[in-house]
Amino acid sequence: MVKTYRSWAPWMAILPALLLFFVFKIYPALGTLFFSMTDFNGNIDHYSWVGLKNYKNALTINFDDLMNAIGISFTFAFFTTVIQNVLGVALAVLVNLKIRGKNAYRSILFMPNVLGVVIIGLVWTLIFDPYSGPMNQILSLFGTSSSMLGDSKLALPLVIFVQVWTSVGYAMVLYLAGLQGISQDIYEAASMDGAVGWKSFRHITLPLLQPIIGVNILLSIIGSLRVFDLIMILTNGGPDDSTMTLGMFVFKTIFDSNGTQGYASALGIIHFLVIAVVVVIVQTYMRRREEKLS
Incomplete structure (x- = not known):
């Protein structure tokens, strides 16, 4: 018993x-x-089974819109992941040094993760305001101006910047934990062989941080491919659909006035499959890379 x-x-x-x-x-x-396999339009009492029709429409009739959203999502995820992790490692190394006030620096860098997405979005919307925002006031000192988030060429880079600013502190904390888990004896032994500075970082720190790097990259990719709330507040997918990521595309389709919730559900499944395929590919690559370095 x-x-x-x-x-x-x-x-x-x-x-x-x-x-x-x-x-x-x-x-x-x-x-x-x-x-996703019905023509559901919001009325739970009246819908019929349509099979894969919604998926077919997404891949044929609305193929260009879908591919545009996927392309923007991949661009957003790629640059966000690369910049966030490079800065995360650099900041972790800096705040891991024996400097005065390093705990305060860590707290300041991590603070954006504590703020809500709505607050972050509204604050940066005010900063990038083309009329009274501080960014345009700074540009005016150099005799120029910009519509900022209203510029289709600048909107996506600015959204990437805000996303990196929001998430880099979290990446830094993970890398900092990895750095503090590396024994100082390894560095001391390597210094006796002349491995100091950049050589020490390249041949000791980076290889030993590979597990943390893999986790951070996966988290960055998943978060970037899923994001829509920050983009909705900053640009609402515009201008001219220049920031219409796949997540934003699905979100806007759900609330389309034509009542296409069944089609939106199919887009949601496609969104999930895209993320799953990318994660599997990246995870497989990172695992093989770790095996080669070990």
């Missing part, structure tokens, strides 16, 4: 979490998959 109780005890402990996960994650996902 005691043995049976002990075998069930772990399952009973995680049961509430499993129930919450099913109710708020699995059940909605299954519902999205179901409605």
Whole structure:
């Protein structure tokens, strides 16, 4: 009897979490998959089964819009991931040095992660305001001006900048934890062989940070491909759809006035598949890279 109780005890402990996960994650996902194969338009009492018609429409009739959104998503994710992780490593190395006030620097750099997306979006919208924003006031000192987020060529780079500013502190904290997990004895032994400065960073720090780098890259890619709330506040996908990422495209389709929730559900499934494929490819590559370095 005691043995049976002990075998069930772990399952009973995680049961509430499993129930919450099913109710708020699995059940909605299954519902999205179901409605993606219907002509559901918001009226739960009147819809019919259409099979893969919504997916076919997405890949034929609306193919250009879908490919444009995927292309912008990949561009956004690539530059955000690269810049965020390069800066994250650099900042982690700096705040790991024996300098006065380093804990204050760490807190300041991590602070954007504590702020809500709405606050961040509104603050940067005011900063980039083309009429009274401080950025244009600075540009006016050099005799120039810009419509900032209203410029289709500048909008995406500015959104990437805001996303990096928001998330780089979190990446820094993960890299900092990895740096503090590296024994100083390794650096001391390497210094005896002349490996100091850049050589020490390249041949010791970076290889030992590979697991953290892999985790950070995956988190950055997933977060970048999923983002829509920050873009919605900053640009709402504009101007001229220059910031219409796949997540934003799905979000706007859901609330389309034509009542195309079934089609939007199909786009949501495509969005999930795109993220899953990219994550599997990147994870496979990072695992093989770690095996070569180990």
